[in-house]
Amino acid sequence: MLANAARTACPALANLDCGRAAVVEEVAQTGPLGDRLLEMGLTPGAPVEVVRRAPFGDPMQVRVRGYLLAIRRAQAEQVLVRPRRLR
Amino acid sequence: MTSADPRRIAIAGNPNSGKTTIWNALTGSAGRVGNYPGVTVERLEAVMTTESGEELNVVDVPGCYSLTARSAEEEVAHDVVTGRLGGSRPGIVVAVVDASNLARNLYLALQLMELGEPVVVALSMVDVAAELGIRIDVDRLTRELGVPVVPVVGTKGEGIAELRRAIDRARSNGERPGRSFRMGPEDEARIDRVRAALGGTSSDGEAIFWLTSDVGRETIGDDALREVDEAFGRRVILARYAAVDGICNAASDDRARAAETRTDRVDRVLTHPLWGGLVFVALMATIFQAVFWWAQPMIEVVERAVDLAAGGVRAVVSPGPLRDLLTDGVLAGVGNILVFLPQILMLELAMAVLEDTGYMSRAAYLMDRVMSPVGLQGKAFIPLMSAFACAIPGIMAARTVEGKKDRLVTILVAPLMSCSARLPVYTLVVAAVFSTSPPVAGVLSVGGLVIASMYLLGIAAAIAVAFVLKKTLLRSGRPALVMELPSYKRPGGSIVWRRLWRRARDFTTQTGSVILALSILLWALLAFPRGGLAPQALARRTDRIEQTSSTARIRAARLEDLADEDRAAHLSRSFAGRIGHAIEPLIRPLGFDWRIGIGLVASFAAREVLVSTLGQVYAVGESVDERSLGLRRALLRDVDPRTGRPRFTPLVGISLMVFFVLACQCLSTVAVVRRETNSIRWPVFMVLYMNTLAWIASFVVFQAGRLAGLG
Numbered sequence: 001m002l003a004n005a006a007r008t009a010c011p012a013l014a015n016l017d018c019g020r021a022a023v024v025e026e027v028a029q030t031g032p033l034g035d036r037l038l039e040m041g042l043t044p045g046a047p048v049e050v051v052r053r054a055p056f057g058d059p060m061q062v063r064v065r066g067y068l069l070a071i072r073r074a075q076a077e078q079v080l081v082r083p084r085r086l087r
Numbered sequence: 088m089t090s091a092d093p094r095r096i097a098i099a100g101n102p103n104s105g106k107t108t109i110w111n112a113l114t115g116s117a118g119r120v121g122n123y124p125g126v127t128v129e130r131l132e133a134v135m136t137t138e139s140g141e142e143l144n145v146v147d148v149p150g151c152y153s154l155t156a157r158s159a160e161e162e163v164a165h166d167v168v169t170g171r172l173g174g175s176r177p178g179i180v181v182a183v184v185d186a187s188n189l190a191r192n193l194y195l196a197l198q199l200m201e202l203g204e205p206v207v208v209a210l211s212m213v214d215v216a217a218e219l220g221i222r223i224d225v226d227r228l229t230r231e232l233g234v235p236v237v238p239v240v241g242t243k244g245e246g247i248a249e250l251r252r253a254i255d256r257a258r259s260n261g262e263r264p265g266r267s268f269r270m271g272p273e274d275e276a277r278i279d280r281v282r283a284a285l286g287g288t289s290s291d292g293e294a295i296f297w298l299t300s301d302v303g304r305e306t307i308g309d310d311a312l313r314e315v316d317e318a319f320g321r322r323v324i325l326a327r328y329a330a331v332d333g334i335c336n337a338a339s340d341d342r343a344r345a346a347e348t349r350t351d352r353v354d355r356v357l358t359h360p361l362w363g364g365l366v367f368v369a370l371m372a373t374i375f376q377a378v379f380w381w382a383q384p385m386i387e388v389v390e391r392a393v394d395l396a397a398g399g400v401r402a403v404v405s406p407g408p409l410r411d412l413l414t415d416g417v418l419a420g421v422g423n424i425l426v427f428l429p430q431i432l433m434l435e436l437a438m439a440v441l442e443d444t445g446y447m448s449r450a451a452y453l454m455d456r457v458m459s460p461v462g463l464q465g466k467a468f469i470p471l472m473s474a475f476a477c478a479i480p481g482i483m484a485a486r487t488v489e490g491k492k493d494r495l496v497t498i499l500v501a502p503l504m505s506c507s508a509r510l511p512v513y514t515l516v517v518a519a520v521f522s523t524s525p526p527v528a529g530v531l532s533v534g535g536l537v538i539a540s541m542y543l544l545g546i547a548a549a550i551a552v553a554f555v556l557k558k559t560l561l562r563s564g565r566p567a568l569v570m571e572l573p574s575y576k577r578p579g580g581s582i583v584w585r586r587l588w589r590r591a592r593d594f595t596t597q598t599g600s601v602i603l604a605l606s607i608l609l610w611a612l613l614a615f616p617r618g619g620l621a622p623q624a625l626a627r628r629t630d631r632i633e634q635t636s637s638t639a640r641i642r643a644a645r646l647e648d649l650a651d652e653d654r655a656a657h658l659s660r661s662f663a664g665r666i667g668h669a670i671e672p673l674i675r676p677l678g679f680d681w682r683i684g685i686g687l688v689a690s691f692a693a694r695e696v697l698v699s700t701l702g703q704v705y706a707v708g709e710s711v712d713e714r715s716l717g718l719r720r721a722l723l724r725d726v727d728p729r730t731g732r733p734r735f736t737p738l739v740g741i742s743l744m745v746f747f748v749l750a751c752q753c754l755s756t757v758a759v760v761r762r763e764t765n766s767i768r769w770p771v772f773m774v775l776y777m778n779t780l781a782w783i784a785s786f787v788v789f790q791a792g793r794l795a796g797l798g
Contacts, residue, residue, distance in 0.1 A: 032157045033567050035320055039153045040569055041191045043328045051351075055360040056456045059568050065190045066221075066341065068350070068572035070452040075567050 011083065013062065014076035016050045022081040024048050024064075029078035041065040042079055090288070091204055092175035093258060096135070096143045097168050099199055100183030101192050102150035103445070103573035105211035107582050108241030109183055113250070114145050130173060137258075138251040146173060152191065152571075154198045154292075155300055155320075159491065165296065168202060179205045179258055181250070186216035186223055186238070187574065189339050193232075193331045200234060200264035201292030205257040208236040209250055215574065220343040228338035234264050242579065266291040268330040270322060277319070295323055350445075350574040358449055358572075367453050370446075371472060374437045378430050378476035385429035393422035411614055412607070420606030423693060423755060424599040427479050431594055432587055434473050434480040438487070439586045441469075443578035447487065448570055455568060461550055462557035464489065464568065467497040471549065474504035475542075478756045482763055483590070489570075492561040496553050498763060499773050502756050503549040505542045505748060508694040512747050513538045515698050519719040520740040537741070545748045548780065601758035609754070612663040613689060613700075619657035625649070658700075663688045677746065677785040678739040690752045697747075738797045742789040750781035 010025050024046045027037050041064050042048065051061040051068065059072045098113070100106040114133035131147035146167055151158075154165040163172060170176025182196040200206050208228075216223060229236045235253045239246035269275065281294040299320040356362050397414040404410040441447040447466075455465035466488045474481030481501045488494040505513075517534035524533040557563070619625070628649055636642035658664050659681075667684030674684055682701070689700040701718060722735040751757065751774045760770040 030317065033569075035155065035324060036157060036567075036569055038321065038324045038328070039155070039194065040571070041194075041328070043325060051354075052358060053360070054358070054452055054456060055364060059452060059455050061354070061358060061452070061572060065188075066344070067188050067191065067574075068354070070448065070455075070568060070570045070572050072455070072568040075569055 010080040012077045013048060013050065013071075013079040013081050014060070014073050016048075016081060016083065018050050018052055020049065021084040022048050023084065025080045025082045027079055029075065033075070034078070037075065037079060040069060041067075048079075048081060090176070091170070091178040092144075093178035094141075094143050095146065095175055095177040096179045096181065096254065097146050097148050097177035098181045098183065099148035099164065099168060099195065100150060100209075100211075101152055101185060101188075101195055102571065104150070104183045104185040104188075104192055105239075105241050106147075106150060106183045108579060109181070109209055109211060109239060109247075109250075110145070110147060111581060111585070112239075112241050112244055112247045113181075132173075135251075137255045138248065139255050141255075143254075146177060152195060154195070154202075154296065158489070165300075168199065169293065169296075177204065179207070179254060181207050181209055181254070183209045183211050184236075186210050186213045187219055187221060188212075189216075189221070189223065190328075190331050190335050193334060194327060196232070197267050197327055197330060198292060200232070201266050201290060201295065203263050203265065203290030203292060205262060206234045206264050207250070207253045207257050208232065208234055209246075210236050210238045211241060213238045214240050215576075218345075219348055220341065220345045222340045222343070224338050224340075228334070231334045231337050232264075232267075234262075267334075268326040270326055274319060274322060299323060348574070353575050354449070354572075357446070358452060363449070363453055367450060370441075370450075371469075374434070374469075375472060375475065377433050377437060378473055378480065382429035382433045382476075386426055389425045389429065390422065393418055393425070408614070408617070412610065415614065416607040416610035417603070419610065420603040423606050424595055424602050427477060427755060428591060428594065430477045431480040431483065432591060434476070434484060435587055435590045436583065438469070438484055439583040440578045442487070443576070443582055445573040445575045448572050451570065452572065461553045463496060463553060464493055467493065470497050471501055471504060474501040474506060477506050477508070478502040478504065478753065479759050482756065482759050483594075485763070490563065492557075492563040495764065495769065496556050496561050498760055499556060499769070499776075500549040500553045502751055502753065502773070502777065503545050503552065503749065505545040506694075506753075508753070509541075509747050510538075511698050512690075512694055513541055513744055515701075515718065516740040516744050519722045519735065520737040522719075537744070541744050541748050544745065548749055552776070552780075601761065602755045605754040605758065609663075609689070609691065612666070613658070613661055615662055616660065617657070618660065619653035619655075625653060658685060673782075676790065677782065678736075678742045678789040679746075680734065683743065687746075687750075687752070690747075691754055693755070694747060694752050736797075738789060738792040741792070742785045745788050746781045746785040748781075749777060749784055751777035 013022070013024075016022055024042050024044050026044055027034050027042060029037060046065055049063045051063050053060045057073065059070050060076060062069045062071055062076070098106060098110055110131075110133075114135045133145050135143050135145045137143060148164045148167050149160040151161045151164040153161060154168065155161060166172035168177065168180060180199050180202070182199045184192040184196050196206070196208055210223070210225065210228070213223070223238075225236055225238055235257060237246055237250045237253050239250055241247070270278075277298060278291060278294045281297055282289050282291065285293055285297065357366055397418050400413045400418065401410060404413060438447070441450065447469075450469065451465035453465065454468040458465050458467055467485070470481045470484040470488065472481075473484055478501050481504070482498050485494050485497040485501065488497050517537055521534045521537060526532050527536060620628075629646070632642060632645045632649065636645055659668075663685055664681075666688050667681040670684050670687075671679075671681040674680075674687070679687070686697045686700045690697040698718070701722075723733055725734050757770045757774060760773055761767065764770070
């Protein structure tokens with residue numbers, strides 16, 4: 001279901017397939033929550049990967065800057081990513 | 088800005104960075120714990136000796152990822168480092184940086200450096216980093232940062248002596264670090280203007296804090312400085328991270344980083360949608376078992392010790408008010424405090440191990456979706472579950488819940504979970520009025536079903552109340568979840584023990600004093616004014632028993648009955664009895680008479696006291712428990728003189744149980760909520776809402792039951 005979600009030019013982290021390497025493009029979330037996402041290391045250019053999703057698809061486990069981050073779908077939708085080309 | 092205290096040192100770092108281990112290695116003591124006024128963030132201070140033999144006051148900075156004051160921890164962290172909280176400004180800062188997670192940890196270290204006081208970086212977890220294949224060039228890192236960097240393996244004590252020497256050196260040469268990044272000319276001008284406005288000695292870090300935090304912007308006053316756009320804060324974060332990336336690229340090499348770590352392998356099971364769920368359920372069942380049953384032998388030891396002490400007092404002090412005060416007031420109060428310790432410590436042990444291994448955040452991750460329909464987060468699950476054993480450890484465990492409002496909601500609904508102290512009450516009532524009912528569907532005992540539905544009622548009420556509170560008084564959106572899942576590690580024995588020791592000390596001294604005072608007050612209500620049957624009547628009847636009893640055994644039994652009657656007469660006239668009579672009109676619609684009223688008053692000490700109090704009120708001897716036949720018979724024998732029907736019907740029993748499910752009757756719980764919320768308002772609110780709810784529910788049950796022709 002999640003794999004078939006609509007892909008825009010810049011998909012959200014929330015819609016990234018598990019294990020697919022990507023790079024953060026932009027944090028669309030404004031305000032303190034957006035700052036928080038940036039301070040946790042989701043800065044533009046940082047490599048990011050969805051490791052797995054919890055039961056019912058929410059929240060999800062994300063690898064960023066070498067550590068694991070749990071993040072809700074609602075927040076992951078605000079992080080736009082650029083998937084790396086598949087080899 | 089106040090000048091810094093050179094004898095004060097702050098230890099700061101990310102959560103899970105190994106800060107506690109380094110703290111313990113440096114200070115070698117548990118330190119003094121307290122709370123910062125108005126917030127529930129723990130305040131921790133201790134003393135350390137430097138290599139040159141000087142004693143420094145060490146202050147713990149709550150684990151945080153940033154100093155921008157967006158959460159209670161962050162705000163306290165900022166205020167401690169800048170001396171706005173907890174006394175003077177520390178003259179030196181130890182920044183603990185997790186080598187296995189360099190970038191995100193350096194981000195905080197750079198912020199600490201911006202504040203301008205000497206910084207020493209303790210590079211922790213170097214062994215873990217090496218295992219992961221991350222190579223760090225410490226000399227290069229020192230040069231890039233411009234502050235001393237000391238690699239440390241806290242658990243083995245490696246590098247601690249070197250860290251002490253580095254602290255000495257940093258103190259004596261007093262080199263002040265600064266900002267590691269530059270911004271555009273306009274932003275630089277802004278920072279300069281705020282620095283000037285704050286005074287000559289202020290640092291870039293202070294200026295940036297005032298420009299980016301709400302607290303700061305409100306205080307600046309100068310309108311020209313207030314025009315900062317939100318984007319400024321974001322530009323600062325990006326510039327700082329760019330500096331971090333530069334430093335990491337120069338000083339570390341993770342090209343050889345292992346593709347899969349041990350944490351990844353463990354997580355494949357523990358956060359697996361199916362296996363992870365099963366492991367979680369098994370773990371929770373074990374913890375519940377531990378708090379509910381394994382603590383039982385320790386509780387019995389405590390109870391026996393208190394009984395022994397009371398016996399000792401009785402042997403030494405002659406009968407009278409003083410003796411009663413000591414045994415029924417003071418010792419009972421002390422018992423009321425100590426009796427909670429086994430369960431509190433059992434749960435605290437579980438929480439400490441879960442947190443220290445890194446599992447706790449996985450539990451929160453797994454439960455997040457389950458708890459969110461109620462409006463709560465995953466972390467609220469464990470406090471609520473443990474409240475089934477006892478609300479007190481549950482309420483204390485709510486400290487792990489993020490967000491002030493969510494934590495309050497968790498605290499306020501935790502006492503609705505049927506704790507183990509309600510069980511004796513349920514058991515007594517069920518035994519008294521349902522023991523003869525035929526089983527449902529041939530196998531299910533009515534009593535068991537009734538008790539199970541009481542547990543379900545508590546859960547349903549907790550869900551409903553949490554839902555309503557989240558929509559009204561404690562309105563807050565579905566909280567965001569952005570939570571680190573730290574690498575798994577072995578729990579540190581000394582960290583766990585210190586935490587248990589602190590929790591025990593904290594509970595016995597700070598909450599215990601309140602419980603003791605309230606226990607003594609309750610004793611006084613039950614004990615005064617003194618007197619039972621009229622003295623002449625008592626003497627006359629004693630004489631008659633002495634003369635007419637045929638055997639010694641009969642005489643003893645009849646004297647015992649008389650003594651019970653005397654006690655019942657006294658209770659009826661005591662302050663508690665008067666309260667019982669006074670509240671009778673209020674509880675009559677629930678099906679309760681003044682005798683149950685006394686039981687309700689007394690059960691404010693602890694719910695299970697209802698059973699022994701009813702024993703006294705119904706004059707069936709002093710030592711009854713929920714299984715005793717005497718009290719059950721007395722309850723059933725007690726008929727209403729007007730109708731000739733038993734007063735204690737199954738309907739009254741149900742009504743009484745419903746009241747006990749919902750009412751807030753535990754003084755110790757109130758005391759803990761008072762302490763944990765640091766307010767009078769919330770415990771008062773809790774007592775009011777719970778008891779109102781209990782009254783309404785019992786009223787509905789009793790009146791509807793009567794209309795339906797039951798009881």
